Amino acid sequence: MTEMQKMGQRAKKASQVLATAGKTKKVALFAIADALVNNKAKIIAQNNIDLKNGEENGLTQSLLDRLRLTDERIEGMAQGVRKVAEFDDPIGSVISGRVAENGMEIKKVRVPMGVIGIIFEARPNVTSDAAALCLMAGSAVILRGGKEAINSNTAIADVMREAIASVGLPEDCVQLVKDTTRQSSVELMGLSDYLDVLIPRGGAGLIKAVVENSRVPVIETGVGNCHAYIDKDADIDMAVNIVFNGKTQRPSVCNALETVLVHKDIAEKALPVLKAALDEKNVELHGCESVKAILGDCVIPAEEYDWANEYLDYKLALKVVDSLDDAIEHIRKYSTGHSEVIITNNYEAQRQFTAQVDSAAVYVNASTRFTDGGEFGMGAEIGISTQKLHARGPMGLAELTSMKFIITGDGQIR
Amino acid sequence: MTEMQKMGQRAKKASQVLATAGKTKKVALFAIADALVNNKAKIIAQNNIDLKNGEENGLTQSLLDRLRLTDERIEGMAQGVRKVAEFDDPIGSVISGRVAENGMEIKKVRVPMGVIGIIFEARPNVTSDAAALCLMAGSAVILRGGKEAINSNTAIADVMREAIASVGLPEDCVQLVKDTTRQSSVELMGLSDYLDVLIPRGGAGLIKAVVENSRVPVIETGVGNCHAYIDKDADIDMAVNIVFNGKTQRPSVCNALETVLVHKDIAEKALPVLKAALDEKNVELHGCESVKAILGDCVIPAEEYDWANEYLDYKLALKVVDSLDDAIEHIRKYSTGHSEVIITNNYEAQRQFTAQVDSAAVYVNASTRFTDGGEFGMGAEIGISTQKLHARGPMGLAELTSMKFIITGDGQIR
Numbered sequence: 001m002t003e004m005q006k007m008g009q010r011a012k013k014a015s016q017v018l019a020t021a022g023k024t025k026k027v028a029l030f031a032i033a034d035a036l037v038n039n040k041a042k043i044i045a046q047n048n049i050d051l052k053n054g055e056e057n058g059l060t061q062s063l064l065d066r067l068r069l070t071d072e073r074i075e076g077m078a079q080g081v082r083k084v085a086e087f088d089d090p091i092g093s094v095i096s097g098r099v100a101e102n103g104m105e106i107k108k109v110r111v112p113m114g115v116i117g118i119i120f121e122a123r124p125n126v127t128s129d130a131a132a133l134c135l136m137a138g139s140a141v142i143l144r145g146g147k148e149a150i151n152s153n154t155a156i157a158d159v160m161r162e163a164i165a166s167v168g169l170p171e172d173c174v175q176l177v178k179d180t181t182r183q184s185s186v187e188l189m190g191l192s193d194y195l196d197v198l199i200p201r202g203g204a205g206l207i208k209a210v211v212e213n214s215r216v217p218v219i220e221t222g223v224g225n226c227h228a229y230i231d232k233d234a235d236i237d238m239a240v241n242i243v244f245n246g247k248t249q250r251p252s253v254c255n256a257l258e259t260v261l262v263h264k265d266i267a268e269k270a271l272p273v274l275k276a277a278l279d280e281k282n283v284e285l286h287g288c289e290s291v292k293a294i295l296g297d298c299v300i301p302a303e304e305y306d307w308a309n310e311y312l313d314y315k316l317a318l319k320v321v322d323s324l325d326d327a328i329e330h331i332r333k334y335s336t337g338h339s340e341v342i343i344t345n346n347y348e349a350q351r352q353f354t355a356q357v358d359s360a361a362v363y364v365n366a367s368t369r370f371t372d373g374g375e376f377g378m379g380a381e382i383g384i385s386t387q388k389l390h391a392r393g394p395m396g397l398a399e400l401t402s403m404k405f406i407i408t409g410d411g412q413i414r
Numbered sequence: 415m416t417e418m419q420k421m422g423q424r425a426k427k428a429s430q431v432l433a434t435a436g437k438t439k440k441v442a443l444f445a446i447a448d449a450l451v452n453n454k455a456k457i458i459a460q461n462n463i464d465l466k467n468g469e470e471n472g473l474t475q476s477l478l479d480r481l482r483l484t485d486e487r488i489e490g491m492a493q494g495v496r497k498v499a500e501f502d503d504p505i506g507s508v509i510s511g512r513v514a515e516n517g518m519e520i521k522k523v524r525v526p527m528g529v530i531g532i533i534f535e536a537r538p539n540v541t542s543d544a545a546a547l548c549l550m551a552g553s554a555v556i557l558r559g560g561k562e563a564i565n566s567n568t569a570i571a572d573v574m575r576e577a578i579a580s581v582g583l584p585e586d587c588v589q590l591v592k593d594t595t596r597q598s599s600v601e602l603m604g605l606s607d608y609l610d611v612l613i614p615r616g617g618a619g620l621i622k623a624v625v626e627n628s629r630v631p632v633i634e635t636g637v638g639n640c641h642a643y644i645d646k647d648a649d650i651d652m653a654v655n656i657v658f659n660g661k662t663q664r665p666s667v668c669n670a671l672e673t674v675l676v677h678k679d680i681a682e683k684a685l686p687v688l689k690a691a692l693d694e695k696n697v698e699l700h701g702c703e704s705v706k707a708i709l710g711d712c713v714i715p716a717e718e719y720d721w722a723n724e725y726l727d728y729k730l731a732l733k734v735v736d737s738l739d740d741a742i743e744h745i746r747k748y749s750t751g752h753s754e755v756i757i758t759n760n761y762e763a764q765r766q767f768t769a770q771v772d773s774a775a776v777y778v779n780a781s782t783r784f785t786d787g788g789e790f791g792m793g794a795e796i797g798i799s800t801q802k803l804h805a806r807g808p809m810g811l812a813e814l815t816s817m818k819f820i821i822t823g824d825g826q827i828r
Contacts, residue, residue: 016746020769098791104780106790111772113802192625196802211606212629217803238825245827332430354820355434358525366518366823375828376520376819377512388527388610388816389631390804402802405790406768409780411652413659414789 004187007142007175008194011115014170015140019112021169022089025136028167029085033078035163036128036156040074046155047124054148066123067149077128077156080380084132087379090397091138104409110401112138114196117188118382119144119210121202124152130201131160131174133382137400140173142195144188147180154178189214196402201383204310219390221383224254224338225310226368229327229353231344232263236270238365239343240277243316245367246341248281252312254384255339255361255371259307259317261327264290267320271295283314290320307334324349328356335359337386339368360386360393418601421556421589422608425529428586429554433526435583436503439550442581443499447492449577450542450570454488460569461538468562480537481563491542491570494794498546501793504811505552518823524815526552528610531602532796533558533624535616538566544615545574545588547796551814554587556609558602561594568592603628610816615797618724633804635797638668638752639724640782643741643767645758646679652779653684653757654691657730659781660755662695666726668798669753669775669785673721673731675741678704681734685709697728704734721748738763742770749773751800753782774800774807 001009018025036043047069054064090110097107116139120126127143134141145153157176165171177184189198192215200210204223211220228246230239246257262270271294275285285291286306287299299318306317307330321327331340341363342353350364361371371394373381378396385391391399415423432439450457461483468478504524511521530553534540541557548555559567571590579585591598603612606629614624618637625634642660644653660671676684685708689699699705700720701713713732720731721744735741745754755777756767764778775785785808787795792810799805805813 016770016772019772100784100789100791104784108807114772215626217631217801219803235825241825241827249828350822354822356430358430358433358528359818361819361821364820364822366821366826367828369828370514370518370821370826371819375514377514387631389633392817393522393819403806404773405775405785405807406778407775407780407784408764408768408778411649411655412780412784413655414663414781414783 002187003179004177004184004191005194007177008115008191010172011140011142011175012194014172015112015114017170018135018140018173019091019138021138024167024169025089025138026085028135028164028169029081029132031163031167032128032132032160033081033085035159036074036078036081039155039159040071043074043152043155043159044069044071046151049151050149059148063148067152069124069152073125077125080125080129081132084136084380087136087397089136090401095403102412104407104412107406108403109406110398111404113400113402115140115142115194116400117142117144117191117195117198117216119185119188119198119200119202119206121146121206124149124156126201127153127156127176128160129380130382131157133380133397133400135173137397139196139400140175142175142177142188144177144184145180150178150180186213189216192216199382219383219385219395220387221385221395222254223310223336223386224256224384225258225308225334225336226255226338227259227261227331227335227340228257228368229261229324229331229340229342230263230266230270231324231342231346231349232265233346233349234266234270234343235345236266236273239270240274242341242343242365242367243274244277246369247278247283247316248314249369251314254310255368256312257316257368258310259319259334261319261321261330263324263327264320264322267291268294271318278316281314283316285316285318287318288320291318324352328353331357338384339363339371341366341368360384416601417593418591418598418605419608421591422529422605424586425554425556425589426608428584429526429528431584432549432554432587433505433552435552438581438583439503439552440499442578442583443495443546443550445577445581446542446546446574447495447499449573450488450492450495453569453573454485457488457566457569457573458483458485460565463565464563473562477562481566483538483566487539491539494539494543495546498550498794501550501811503550504815509817516826518821518826521820522817523820524812525818527814527816529554529556529608530814531556531558531605531609531612531630533599533602533612533614533616533620535560535620538563538570540615541567541570541590542574543794544796545571547794547811547814549587551811553610553814554589556589556591556602558591558598559594564592564594600627603630606630613796633797633799633809634801635799635809636668637724637750637800638670638798639672639722639748639750640669640752641673641675641745641749641754642671642782643675643738643745643754643756644677644680644684645738645756645760645763646677647760647763648680648684648757649759650680650684650687654688656755656757656779656781657688658691660783661692661697661730662728663783665728668724669782670726671730671782672724673733673748675733675735675744677738677741678734678736681705682708685732692730695728697730699730699732701732702734705732738766742767745771752798753777753785755780755782774798
């Protein structure tokens, strides 16, 4: 039995206790939050080792910043854990129920997933965020973070495990994979005897690798090549507001806008206003020939790459389309199925767009930046699912659970 | 582009039409049902070729029987398709909805999965069953049946495609893979650019192969190593009825009982009554030492194989356990997570059993044979999911769909 299999076995054992732990889960989460705060110095000391290694290994300033833990950031992590503890426990809630003709009562109830694996990249705060959500959802978790943050993650996981044990739950409810070589990811992806689901959190490359190689069921999260379509019947000011917000409020996130499609009948009026707004933030424009004809030489000619990829930066792809059908066709071809918006005052156009665009979140006249667990009323979220199985869109606590049927009778046979 | 990729592309194209086809789906299903009946002779002629090949290739009588189509069986298939057409259309129904504080309306609605792949074994009736369910759920389907039934399946698929085209929907809503070599299964399992989900229907070997090798998300169906636990506080007559029904009413199906665990305090009374009942059907008993001590030499000593496998036959594994905890431990070790039952009149025992046994269907005092889409009020079913993601237990039309969020606003930004 490999080390990873042993971890899987311990996680499964712990998950059986956690499945019926009820409100002790909340007690554990509050203990974790306090422990994180009380152990700030220890965590920061370990984080400093990661930062020093990172500098020596030439990590960019932006990566170093994501890696850095401060008193304030650790307080924030603790606050995040407390917030999760305040949610309603999803476990045991009855999803649906009926009495069969023969008198059997058939209930469908929410139960824990069991053991959840999470593979993530640099940010050490994911360690406490993800663990708290899994724990509240009644599942044991095996975390496998990036090597850049291994010392920070280990310190955080140790603090959490101690806190969990202090309230009488198995410390193996939370485990961190210490081996950060590629091999450990591969082993985790093959751990189908113990893991019920594997969730990758990170960039497109990580997600693709997990989806393609995992034998454990995967929930695909996050990549968002999001589109706005400005219809011929759009209110131009509203359109500009929504695009400006979607592109510039926080360009590095998955629900940020990446491409804007503009109906030809409104392009000459809308594009200059849009450009003026985006100029405030020095957004680099990549456009088709028609866009270039209207806006001039400031527009960089768009290539296949511009339509197909997330910039996650102050850059925007712009295209003039002949019709709503063409806009939908473009979205079908290039969208990653995350979030898309139509800006229009035309009733038929919004009906067609919402019916035919097949993405996790389809908007009419509102910013794609709202695709978020908090905004959708789920409290926290573990990620945004862009696949169609199990969960689609923001995944909160409920989406981290499974269900089972409980059937009670008095001797019914078939 | 391979032939399989072309099929995938055609299916995706067809699925986009089907997604908004509304009631035309029902018209198509009635047309399919009529066409199956009207083309009985043609289908039976092709079926005769399969039967002849099967005889030459030494198929068992039982397999030949499953393969055989008669006028009556084709009428039955048509009737099954009509039944699906009479269900409510799941597409577009609102799963949940709310108004956010900023006034945006957020709805979660049911949408089609897109393209569903189904890999199945010998029985040709699966071709029409599965296609009808997928079509009604708004998804295009790619069917890959066994080589034994290829001529029958081709005839059935051709009849269905013609009927679909006759009502104005794309015939590629239903496609059959003509190549029945192993290679075509492998290609289908790698078709992640076009397939949204792959559902294997068949024996344990097929399901395992698909789960382990598919890059497309899989819904695991069917294998049922089902347990009954006769508690010390059981009504013995009820227990015997439930076990007799679970074991003998239809031993070849996945919700049939395979192992019975008996509490030691009731074993001496219960086992002889149980044996007397099972003797009526000549059920072969495989038991532990304690069972053998009570029932005598008719009991074949049980080995690891007996606990770990489905017999799907008139055979039953029997074990005396010391406690409810031991019963739950045994079930955790050997169950495939399908259906388990406790027979008891003890309130605490049923609470513990239903909370701690982690299977798709957990029964108290009723036969496991009820784990079935029809019995659970879902109408038809495509299979019984034994995994925890997306769907668990019987999968009806709703479980063949996905969802998306539709958000309507009047210019909200973040």
